[in-house]
Amino acid sequence: MRVVTLKINGQEMSGRDDEDILHVAREHGIDIPTLCQLDGVSEWGGCRLCLVEIEGSPKLSAACVTKVSEGMVVNTNTERLAGYRKSIVEMLFTEGNHVCSVCVSNNNCELQDMSHELKIDHISLPYRYPLKEVDASHDLFIFDANRCILCTRCIRVCDEVEGAHTWDIAGRGIKSQLISDLHQPWGDSPSCTSCGKCVEACPTGALFEKGKAAGEMVKDARFLVYLEEMKEEKS
Amino acid sequence: MGKIITIDPVTRIEGHSKITIHLDDNGEVEEALFHVTQLRGFEKFAEGRPFHEMPSLMARICGICPVSHLVASSKACDMLMSVRIPPTAEKLRRIINLAQIAQSHALSFFYLSSPDLLLGMDSDPAKRSIVGVARENPQLARSGIQLRALGQEIIELLGGKKIHPGWVVPGGVSHALSAEHRDHILSKLPDAISIAQSTITWFSQQIEKFSEEISVFANFPGLFMSLIGSKGELETYDGRLRLADDQGQILEDIKAEDYKSIVAEEINPHSYLKSPYYKAQGYPAGMYRVGPLARLHLANSCGTPKADQALSLFKSLDHRSAFHYHLARLIEILYAFEMIELLLRGDDILDTHIRAYAAANAHEGFGISEAPRGTLMHHYKIDDNGLIIYADLVIATGHNSLAMNKGITQAAKHYIKNDKLSDGILNRIEAVIRTFDPCLSCSTHAVGQMALDIQLIDASGAVIDRVAR
Numbered sequence: 001m002r003v004v005t006l007k008i009n010g011q012e013m014s015g016r017d018d019e020d021i022l023h024v025a026r027e028h029g030i031d032i033p034t035l036c037q038l039d040g041v042s043e044w045g046g047c048r049l050c051l052v053e054i055e056g057s058p059k060l061s062a063a064c065v066t067k068v069s070e071g072m073v074v075n076t077n078t079e080r081l082a083g084y085r086k087s088i089v090e091m092l093f094t095e096g097n098h099v100c101s102v103c104v105s106n107n108n109c110e111l112q113d114m115s116h117e118l119k120i121d122h123i124s125l126p127y128r129y130p131l132k133e134v135d136a137s138h139d140l141f142i143f144d145a146n147r148c149i150l151c152t153r154c155i156r157v158c159d160e161v162e163g164a165h166t167w168d169i170a171g172r173g174i175k176s177q178l179i180s181d182l183h184q185p186w187g188d189s190p191s192c193t194s195c196g197k198c199v200e201a202c203p204t205g206a207l208f209e210k211g212k213a214a215g216e217m218v219k220d221a222r223f224l225v226y227l228e229e230m231k232e233e234k235s
Numbered sequence: 236m237g238k239i240i241t242i243d244p245v246t247r248i249e250g251h252s253k254i255t256i257h258l259d260d261n262g263e264v265e266e267a268l269f270h271v272t273q274l275r276g277f278e279k280f281a282e283g284r285p286f287h288e289m290p291s292l293m294a295r296i297c298g299i300c301p302v303s304h305l306v307a308s309s310k311a312c313d314m315l316m317s318v319r320i321p322p323t324a325e326k327l328r329r330i331i332n333l334a335q336i337a338q339s340h341a342l343s344f345f346y347l348s349s350p351d352l353l354l355g356m357d358s359d360p361a362k363r364s365i366v367g368v369a370r371e372n373p374q375l376a377r378s379g380i381q382l383r384a385l386g387q388e389i390i391e392l393l394g395g396k397k398i399h400p401g402w403v404v405p406g407g408v409s410h411a412l413s414a415e416h417r418d419h420i421l422s423k424l425p426d427a428i429s430i431a432q433s434t435i436t437w438f439s440q441q442i443e444k445f446s447e448e449i450s451v452f453a454n455f456p457g458l459f460m461s462l463i464g465s466k467g468e469l470e471t472y473d474g475r476l477r478l479a480d481d482q483g484q485i486l487e488d489i490k491a492e493d494y495k496s497i498v499a500e501e502i503n504p505h506s507y508l509k510s511p512y513y514k515a516q517g518y519p520a521g522m523y524r525v526g527p528l529a530r531l532h533l534a535n536s537c538g539t540p541k542a543d544q545a546l547s548l549f550k551s552l553d554h555r556s557a558f559h560y561h562l563a564r565l566i567e568i569l570y571a572f573e574m575i576e577l578l579l580r581g582d583d584i585l586d587t588h589i590r591a592y593a594a595a596n597a598h599e600g601f602g603i604s605e606a607p608r609g610t611l612m613h614h615y616k617i618d619d620n621g622l623i624i625y626a627d628l629v630i631a632t633g634h635n636s637l638a639m640n641k642g643i644t645q646a647a648k649h650y651i652k653n654d655k656l657s658d659g660i661l662n663r664i665e666a667v668i669r670t671f672d673p674c675l676s677c678s679t680h681a682v683g684q685m686a687l688d689i690q691l692i693d694a695s696g697a698v699i700d701r702v703a704r
Contacts, residue, residue: 101399102292134283136620139594142285187620210621211592213404214291 006072009189021063021074022050032076033085033117035092035110035203036151037064040224041160044152049085052076060084086118094125095174097132097146098204104217105205111149112204135180137187140210141199148178148206153221154198161227166192178206197223237265237694245269245665246349247364249299250675252640254664255505256647260694264359264651267643269636269668271508271642271675281626286315286595286617291401293628294615297524298398299342299674302335302390303606304613304632305403305471311602311613312405313466314492316593323586324407326578329472329556331393331403332604333578336471337427337571338386339607340527340564342435343672345379348561351666352441356448357659375437378430382568385427389575392416407590417579422491424576428541431569435545440564445558451649453557453642457483458523460634461530462491462605469534469570470544471605477533478513478523481555486515492601494612498629508675510636511629522637525609526671527563528554542566555668557642564672595621606631608672632673642667656700 008025012203015024020043026170036047045065052063055073063076075081092098100106132145140141150169155178159165166189170179180186199207200221208217237260243253256267277296284292293308294301306328313320320328350363353372362370369376387397393412396402402409442449463477464470476494478487487497500509501518513521523529532554537543545566552559578584595617602613609631616625646667650660 063446102288102295104288134285134622136285136622144285210594211287211405213287213409214401216401216404216409 004068004070004072006068006070006074008074009076010188015068017068017070019068021052021061021066024034024068025074025076030076032063033114034064035114035149036153038157038201038221038224040154040228041156041201044156046069047149047151048088051081053078053081058135060112066131082118086120089115089118089120090123090125092149093123095119095129095130096148097129102214103147103205104208104212104214105147105219106215108218109205110203130226133178135186136210138186138189138192138194138210139187140194141186141196142208143178143180143186144206144208144215145177146206147204149204150176150178151203153203154178154207157197157201157221157224161224162193162195164191164193164198167198172207238262239693239698240651240700241698242661242665243528245668247350248669248673248675250673252668252673252675254643254668256643256651256664258651258693262653264648266401266643267640267647267664268505268638269504269508269643271673274507278626278628281623285403285613286312286600286621286623288573289615289623289626290403290405291399294401296628297674300335300339300606300608301399302331302394302403303611304333305400307337307602307604307606307611309403309405309602310532310604311600311615312383313591314600314602315595315597315615315617316405316591317596318406318591318593320407320591321586321588323411323583324589324591325472325591326581326584327393327408327412328403330575330578331390332472333402333571333575334386334389334393336386336605336607337568338383338390339672340568340571341379341383341386343607343669344561344564344568345376345383347672348666348669349379350374350444351662351669352438352561354672356663356666360658360662363662369675371376375434378434381430382427385423385572388423388456389420392420398500404590409590411587411589412585414585421576421579424572424579427572428569428576429573429574431565432541432545434444435548435565435569438562439548442552442562448663448666449553449556449558451646452663452670453638453645454553455641455645456555457638458486458516458521459532460513460523460525461533461610462603463488463533464538467533467535468538469530469536469567471530473604476603476610479533481532483532486513491603494601494603494610494629495614500629500633506636508636509629509633511634512637515540519637522641523634524557524638525631525634526560526607527567528557528560529609530564530605531563537566537570537573539570539577542570542573545569557638557667560670595619608632608674609634619674630674632671632675633641635673639668639671639673642671 004017013028033049036044043064045062050063051060053075135143155167158167166180180189200219238258240256245252252271257265258266290305290308293304346365349368391397394402460478462470462474464474476491481487498511499514500511512518599616613631614627
């Protein structure tokens with residue numbers, strides 16, 4: 001490990017060479033939007049909202065999975081990036097069935113917050129209105145595929161923290177879907193410990209507690225950060 | 236060859252509709268039909284949703300009376316959970332339902348109908364609006380605004396927002412009432428009660444000017460249906476379901492959730508609005524009316540002193556006429572504010588035990604309550620996991636469908652003597668519909684808009700005259 005110096009949005013800063021751009025930027029007060037990133041679990045690079053421009057590279061890089069290096073010059077908020085981010089979030093809305101007004105996570109939803117942050121006031125793409133199911137077979141929780149953005153936060157927290165690996169993705173591309181165990185009803189899952197970490201980690205109303213009415217599901221995944229800190233103290 | 240007169244769109248009502256008046260070969264009115272031209276479809280897209288989401292989802296049916304749907308839906312969900320909700324929660328639900336009734340009635344009477352009642356049925360259509368009312372009688376317009384505003388404010392203080400509050404939930408309500416909000420509402424009620432009283436006094440002095448309208452505005456014998464309290468008093472949240480004739484003879488008095496044993500629905504090709512009827516008398520003879528007129532016809536008292544005084548005036552009138560929906564609405568506004576005051580002064584109204592928690596414990600649930608326009612019925616079935624597999628809504632406006640058709644036919648027969656139309660005649664036919672205060676967005680599960688078009692159609696089906704807005 002060594003310390004490198006770099007420039008993000010014209011601001012000089014330094015970071016460890018095993019850190020990614022996202023964390024170094026945030027340590028220095030520069031926020032980069034994310035949806036699939038969650039402190040306390042591994043990085044995935046799937047939502048593509050944290051794309052940044054790196055001088056000298058023709059392609060955009062996901063800040064959450066790109067390590068900083070000596071002399072790197074990064075731009076996180078150009079007009080081009082803003083346009084891509086808007087398109088990404090618009091596509092998330094059109095790909096599922098997100099009806100905020102009647103959703104359990106209304107006003108407590110990271111997707112909704114992101115659309116506000118990016119000033120998305122309408123969707124320019126046609127909606128797909130896919131026919132998706134609600135799995136309410138679990139005693140305590142419900143999975144509503146209509147609201148799932150495939151961020152895989154539930155998969156990572158279940159696998160890396162709880163150690164159960166109940167969740168996974170089946171299918172590819174537009175047919176990708178979240179499944180429990182071998183694509184069986186969640187309530188029949190032999191691996192699920194009913195710990196509820198996936199529910200707290202989920203950024204939208206896709207995973208929620210049974211019995212919650214519209215707007216009542218408030219999530220808090222900060223326990224992951226505390227776990228992380230406790231692990232560091234121990235080591 | 237006969238003709239058809241079309242009024243399209245019908246104005247100053249909630250939703251989109253038209254009226255057609257069918258004339259025979261001699262130019263006499265044969266029948267008039269009220270067409271609701273929008274379709275909503277909420278029953279269908281509720282399928283597959285977790286039942287705890289139903290109240291908020293159903294509230295989205297209507298921006299005027301979301302609270303009515305919240306209440307009926309939550310009651311149906313209570314039954315799915317098989318819980319008895321905490322007493323304070325029931326009282327709080329009663330208060331928000333009464334506030335909804337008051338604000339909706341104020342909208343109907345002052346904003347939509349008072350232009351006809353104050354300025355006259357034949358007045359200049361350009362001025363026949365709430366703006367015209369404000370010019371002619373500013374106090375009347377102010378009264379309407381104040382009463383509606385207080386109803387809305389109570390909804391906001393209890394539910395967090397005026398339109399589509401999510402506060403009424405399966406098992407009770409989500410937040411307790413604060414002492415501060417209670418005191419604020421209590422401080423405003425005396426004014427509202429006195430405004431409602433003075434409007435009743437003013438309107439009762441106008442009634443005789445409308446004797447012709449009273450005689451032909453859906454004035455016929457028939458049946459009335461509403462919820463009723465255990466002592467035969469006015470009831471808007473719970474109680475038994477009663478059906479009686481215009482003479483007061485009780486034909487049915489049943490548990491509200493058994494309504495399907497006495498009510499069936501017929502579908503008409505001319506409208507998206509279904510036509511419920513009393514099964515024992517068949518279709519269409521089993522026509523009945525719901526709403527303020529029916530509630531006050533069936534109730535032997537309101538249970539609050541000032542409203543009871545006004546009720547005796549109502550009972551002395553020929554209230555078979557739909558014209559008296561107007562007075563009934565004013566009396567219910569008075570009742571609502573008086574009753575809210577009584578409930579707010581109860582010892583346990585600030586209790587924080589306001590919600591029962593349970594999973595799905597029954598496969599079928601009914602929620603029946605009185606909405607501003609009449610008896611509202613929600614009926615759900617769920618699977619073992621609590622997902623909705625069936626939803627059936629009988630909306631207050633729908634109950635009145637047959638009576639509205641018969642009412643406009645009666646008025647059209649009286650006023651249209653040849654195939655010539657005047658604005659005053661058309662306005663009277665619309666005004667018959669307005670007495671019922673239909674809410675079409677609620678009642679059809681719709682896609683579209685409301686306004687009025689009257690067509691005169693001959694026996695061959697050709698349109699020979701038309702007045703549209």
